[in-house]
Amino acid sequence: MGILTFKGGVHPYDGKELSKNSPVVKYLPKGDMVYPLSQHIGAPAAPAVQKGDHVLAGQKIADAAGFVSSPIHASVSGTVKGIEPRLTATGSMVNSIIIENDQQYESVEFTPARLEDLSKEEILARIKEGGVVGMGGAGFPTQVKLAPKEPEKIDHILVNGAECEPYLTSDYRRMLDDSEKLIEGLRVMLKLFDNAKGYICIEDNKPDCIAKLKEMVKDIPRIEVAELMTKYPQGGERFLIKAVTDREINSSMLPADAGCVVDNVDTVIAVYEAVILGKPVMDRIVTVTGQGIKNPQNFDVLSGTDMAELIEAAGGLTDNVSKVISGGPMMGFAMYDTHVPCIKTSSACLCLEKDDVADAQQTACINCGRCVGVCPGHVIPARLATFAEHGDMESFQKFDGMECCECGCCSYICPAKRPLTQMIKSMRKMVLASRKKK
Amino acid sequence: MDQMLHVSSNPHVRDKMTTSKIMQLVVLALLPTTLFGIYNFGLRALLVVVITVASSVFFEWIYDKLMHKKNTITDFSAVVTGLLLALNMPASIPLWMPVLGSAFAIIVVKQLFGGLGQNFMNPALAGRCFLMISFAGKMTDFAVSDSFRGVVDTVSGATPLAALKQNGFTDSSVSVLHMFIGDIQGTIGETSALAILIGAAILLVFKVIDLKIPLTYIGSFAVFVILYMLGTGKGFDVNYLFSHIFGGGLMLGAWFMATDYVTTPITPRGQYVYGVCLGVLTAVFRLFGGSAEGVSYAIIFCNLLVPMIERVTRHPAFGKGGKKA
Numbered sequence: 001m002g003i004l005t006f007k008g009g010v011h012p013y014d015g016k017e018l019s020k021n022s023p024v025v026k027y028l029p030k031g032d033m034v035y036p037l038s039q040h041i042g043a044p045a046a047p048a049v050q051k052g053d054h055v056l057a058g059q060k061i062a063d064a065a066g067f068v069s070s071p072i073h074a075s076v077s078g079t080v081k082g083i084e085p086r087l088t089a090t091g092s093m094v095n096s097i098i099i100e101n102d103q104q105y106e107s108v109e110f111t112p113a114r115l116e117d118l119s120k121e122e123i124l125a126r127i128k129e130g131g132v133v134g135m136g137g138a139g140f141p142t143q144v145k146l147a148p149k150e151p152e153k154i155d156h157i158l159v160n161g162a163e164c165e166p167y168l169t170s171d172y173r174r175m176l177d178d179s180e181k182l183i184e185g186l187r188v189m190l191k192l193f194d195n196a197k198g199y200i201c202i203e204d205n206k207p208d209c210i211a212k213l214k215e216m217v218k219d220i221p222r223i224e225v226a227e228l229m230t231k232y233p234q235g236g237e238r239f240l241i242k243a244v245t246d247r248e249i250n251s252s253m254l255p256a257d258a259g260c261v262v263d264n265v266d267t268v269i270a271v272y273e274a275v276i277l278g279k280p281v282m283d284r285i286v287t288v289t290g291q292g293i294k295n296p297q298n299f300d301v302l303s304g305t306d307m308a309e310l311i312e313a314a315g316g317l318t319d320n321v322s323k324v325i326s327g328g329p330m331m332g333f334a335m336y337d338t339h340v341p342c343i344k345t346s347s348a349c350l351c352l353e354k355d356d357v358a359d360a361q362q363t364a365c366i367n368c369g370r371c372v373g374v375c376p377g378h379v380i381p382a383r384l385a386t387f388a389e390h391g392d393m394e395s396f397q398k399f400d401g402m403e404c405c406e407c408g409c410c411s412y413i414c415p416a417k418r419p420l421t422q423m424i425k426s427m428r429k430m431v432l433a434s435r436k437k438k
Numbered sequence: 439m440d441q442m443l444h445v446s447s448n449p450h451v452r453d454k455m456t457t458s459k460i461m462q463l464v465v466l467a468l469l470p471t472t473l474f475g476i477y478n479f480g481l482r483a484l485l486v487v488v489i490t491v492a493s494s495v496f497f498e499w500i501y502d503k504l505m506h507k508k509n510t511i512t513d514f515s516a517v518v519t520g521l522l523l524a525l526n527m528p529a530s531i532p533l534w535m536p537v538l539g540s541a542f543a544i545i546v547v548k549q550l551f552g553g554l555g556q557n558f559m560n561p562a563l564a565g566r567c568f569l570m571i572s573f574a575g576k577m578t579d580f581a582v583s584d585s586f587r588g589v590v591d592t593v594s595g596a597t598p599l600a601a602l603k604q605n606g607f608t609d610s611s612v613s614v615l616h617m618f619i620g621d622i623q624g625t626i627g628e629t630s631a632l633a634i635l636i637g638a639a640i641l642l643v644f645k646v647i648d649l650k651i652p653l654t655y656i657g658s659f660a661v662f663v664i665l666y667m668l669g670t671g672k673g674f675d676v677n678y679l680f681s682h683i684f685g686g687g688l689m690l691g692a693w694f695m696a697t698d699y700v701t702t703p704i705t706p707r708g709q710y711v712y713g714v715c716l717g718v719l720t721a722v723f724r725l726f727g728g729s730a731e732g733v734s735y736a737i738i739f740c741n742l743l744v745p746m747i748e749r750v751t752r753h754p755a756f757g758k759g760g761k762k763a
Contacts, residue, residue, distance in 0.1 A: 010453070238757065251757070256637075323444045323450060334445040357452065364456075377755055399752070409449075412449050415457045416457050422447035424669075
């Protein structure tokens with residue numbers, strides 16, 4: 001198949017060596033657990049418990065409240081202290097269930113199943129009940145993604161193991177440490193799509209994962225490993241599809257329109273656990289890393305754990321830390337307070353000593369075209385940013401501003417240090433808001 | 439929590455390249471041809487370079503100062519403008535002319551339109567054209583001075599390109615090799631194709647420019663010249679072709695001025711179109727025009743076409759081009 005890729009993209013310092021070789025440590029939380037009701041795209045979950053209720057680990061504490069929604073499960077045993085708005089990593093207050101951890105870790109009993117005995121409908125039901133959402137960051141409910149209108153037209157299932165965000169190593173550890181679960185999860189998904197072939201897509205900066213998985217899948221029909229060029233945003237859904245299948249979809253199309261289903265490594269493993277073990281999403285791997293943390297490492301973290309506890313467990317922040325980010329440096333959210341819960345989509349806590357953004361001196365655009373060269377969405381970020389500055393919604397849309405995927409490549413590369421992504425993002429929000437009004 | 443944390447929109451990392459570094463790289467890339475010019479024309483050329491650069495930076499500084507704007511001389515763009523203007527003048531020019539040219543380039547062409555990034559014409563070339571129109575005699579006076587080390591055109595004492603224009607193509611007394619090395623008459627920075635190519639290599643290695651504009655420019659120019667030779671029934675003459683490519687301002691223009699970011703299309707397709715427009719116009723000006731030269735006028739004319747070229751060459755967004763799925 002050769003090394004696959006797309007046109008555009010950037011090569012930031014990758015920083016993965018800080019944490020890639022540290023084994024995953026199981027972290028047991030000390031403080032209260034916080035479960036935001038919105039850990040996914042779609043309707044927030046509806047609480048199924050009340051203040052004072054005793055809950056067990058694995059117990060459903062909130063129900064899916066709509067078609068595009070997902071249930072939430074407790075990850076510890078304890079008592080519900082209340083349901084109230086709490087700060088989340090994105091900076092917004094989200095209604096959350098608070099549980100006082102009794103440190104007993106009493107668990108509900110999970111009902112395992114054999115793949116051969118399950119029908120397609122049963123598989124989808126178990127995925128939904130397991131609260132599985134896209135754990136790469138978007139948090140799209142997986143059972144919705146796996147039930148497209150015409151499942152027979154799906155011919156590619158892409159397991160997204162690109163992990164193109166610098167510093168992040170959670171998917172890397174997952175692919176090396178839980179390879180069997182990953183392949184089993186993919187087999188579950190293949191059972192839903194009779195005409196599909198599964199591709200485990202990995203960037204070529206992870207040759208050990210590629211070698212290991214290639215060896216493991218060599219005798220398994222319908223599963224292959226696809227090697228991708230190491231380049232950000234190779235793991236972006238649309239660019240992953242382009243790299244592997246050479247099909248292009250625009251922002252208003254779904255992967256299914258290109259015959260694809262794309263799911264992150266962690267999601268596929270969650271599918272395995274939900275369908276075969278009957279275990280809902282209760283934990284995930286979180287990379288705590290960066291120059292601003294004393295001992296960068298990977299933790300296996302129970303959902304709801306306070307991120308500040310992970311920072312302490314990793315030796316604490318250094319004296320010169322300037323920025324703490326939930327997620328990677330390209331698309332993550334900078335946090336002003338580290339007391340936020342780890343949720344299903346929390347892949348990393350990145351602590352930086354040097355804040356490039358604060359250091360940057362913004363100058364005039366010199367029309368150099370670097371943003372055009374790196375834009376994977378093939379738009380003209382410099383022009384869109386100017387339209388955004390002028391509040392010119394019409395030109396912004398005419399120049400395909402709504403096709404921007406907000407990957408951040410243009411801001412990264414801009415020699416004039418203009419916050420292009422930020423300007424385009426705000427304008428996109430304004431356009432969406434004005435469309436809603438109509 | 440005892441530390442105050444920074445909060446900003448993503449992305450949180452930035453590339454190391456800055457506008458100022460780009461401009462410094464351009465200055466570095468212009469050094470080979472500047473040094474060759476000084477070697478070729480003597481210390482008088484150095485004097486012209488120093489005065490032009492210094493006056494450009496001065497006008498940038500004084501304009502910012504008088505208009506109460508942020509000082510922009512640290513971005514090095516005024517140095518680049520001054521240096522390019524100097525390289526476009528003969529070494530024997532009266533020394534007040536570079537100062538006037540700098541003032542026109544920096545204040546009229548660049549600052550009055552909003553400063554760096556806003557000028558619609560290449561400031562250095564606009565400055566040169568302003569001087570050419572106003573003082574054609576001095577700007578094209580390539581009188582041989584004592585310090586000139588190059589070979590002299592025995593026919594006319596003019597630049598090889600001017601000789602070519604006067605005498606037609608079979609009779610050029612300066613060989614293509616000399617034109618490539620550059621020990622001939624001309625402006626300070628245009629004579630040595632070799633030194634310019636070394637500078638171009640620096641720009642390419644540091645990814646300041648790519649090949650799109652220079653190659654389409656020189657390529658389409660060459661094609662037009664070949665068609666002209668064949669069309670006028672004079673037959674294909676390698677010597678004539680290369681005299682045109684290495685002679686005059688074509689190399690300096692194609693690698694250093696047609697690639698000026700501000701005044702070129704931002705779209706990749708537009709850059710090809712722009713290159714072809716430049717090649718054709720330069721050939722037309724040189725072969726059919728009154729002057730032997732055509733590069734400066736071709737570039738500033740094409741600068742004016744840029745907004746139009748950009749409009750018609752915008753590429754489709756990802757997933758929107760070609761066949762609809």
